[in-house]
C-alpha cells in the first residue's frame with residue numbers, strides 16, 4: 459500500500475517536473491535517480507551513485523520513467539545509459555536482499571519482476587550504451603535491450619555473476635541469457651559467474667559492439683537511427699514474436715517466483731553468503 463502511494467506521488471511529481479523543464483526549452487523529465495532526455499533520440503540515464511544499484515526507490519523511478527515514455531507516442535526508441543562514471547549498474551541492491559524481512563523481500567522482488575517485464579516487452583527500441591561495469595542485474599538491464607554497445611575499457615566487465623555471491627540467477631535471467639548467447643555458453647558462464655571483459659563479451663555475444671569509450675554514445679545514437687528506419691508495426695510484431703514465450707514463462711508464475719525468491723533469500727546460509735560478499739566489497743577498499 460505504502461509503495462503504491464509513493465508511486466502515485468512520484469508519477470505526479472514527475473509529470474509536474476517534466477512540464478517545468480519543458481518550459482525551460484530542454485525536453486526532459488527527471489526524478490531523483492533517473493534522468494530522461496527526450497530531445498532527439500530519448501536517453502534514459504541512471505544516476506543512483508555510487509554504483510547505480512537497483513534499490514527499491516531506483517526500480518520504482520525507473521519503471522515510472524519507462525511507463526511515461528511508453529505513453530508518449532512520439533517516442534519510438536530509448537538509449538539506456540548511466541551518469542555514474544565507470545559504472546553502468548552494479549545490479550540489484552544487495553542491501554534490499556540482506557537483513558530485511560520476508561515481506562520486504564517479496565515487495566522488492568515484485569518490483570524487480572515488474573521492471574524486467576516492462577523493459578523486456580517494451581514496444582520501443584531499446585539500445586544500451588554500456589559505459590561502465592555491468593554485473594548481474596546491470597547485465598540484465600542491458601540484455602533486455604535490442605542492441606548493446608559497450609565501451610572498450612578492460613576495467614569494465616559484464617555478466618551474470620550471481621553464483622560468485624552464493625546465489626542463483628532466477629530462471630528468467632537464465633532464459634534471457636540462453637536466448638542471447640546460446641545454451642552452452644550460458645550454462646558455463648552462469649555456473650562460473652563469469653564477468654566478461656568487453657572483448658570477451660563481444661566474442662560470446664553478450665554485447666553487439668565494442669567501441670572506444672568516447673564513442674559509446676554516438677555509436678548508440680547511430681544504431682538507434684538505423685533501427686528507427688524500420689517500420690514500427692513490423693519491428694514490434696517481430697520483437698513480440700521473439701520474446702513472448704520468455705516473458706510469458708514468468709507471467710504465468712509470478713507469484714510462485716516471488717515465494718521462491720523470498721524463501722531462498724531468507725535462508726540463513728544465503729544471508730551468510732551475502733554478508734561475506736558485502737564484507738569482501740568493503741575490504742576491497744582497503
Ligand SMILES: CCCC/C=C/CC(=O)SCCNC(=O)CCNC(=O)[C@H](O)C(C)(C)COP(=O)(O)OP(=O)(O)OC[C@H]1O[C@@H](n2cnc3c(N)ncnc32)[C@H](O)[C@@H]1OP(=O)(O)O
Nearest residue numbers: 508509511548549550551552553591593594595625626739
Ligand atoms: C535468487 C536470488 C537472485 C537474486 C539476483 C540478484 C542479481 C543481482 O544483481 S545481485 C547484485 C550483484 N552485484 C554485484 O555483484 C556487484 C557488486 N559490486 C561490485 O562489484 C563493485 O561495487 C563495482 C564493480 C560495481 C564498482 O566497483 P567500485 O570499486 O567502483 O565501487 P565499490 O567501492 O566496490 O562500491 C561502492 C559502494 O557501493 C556498494 N555496492 C556495490 N555494489 C552494490 C550492490 N549491488 N548493492 C548494494 N551496494 C553495492 C559497495 O559495497 C560500496 O559501499 P560502501 O561505500 O558503503 O563500502
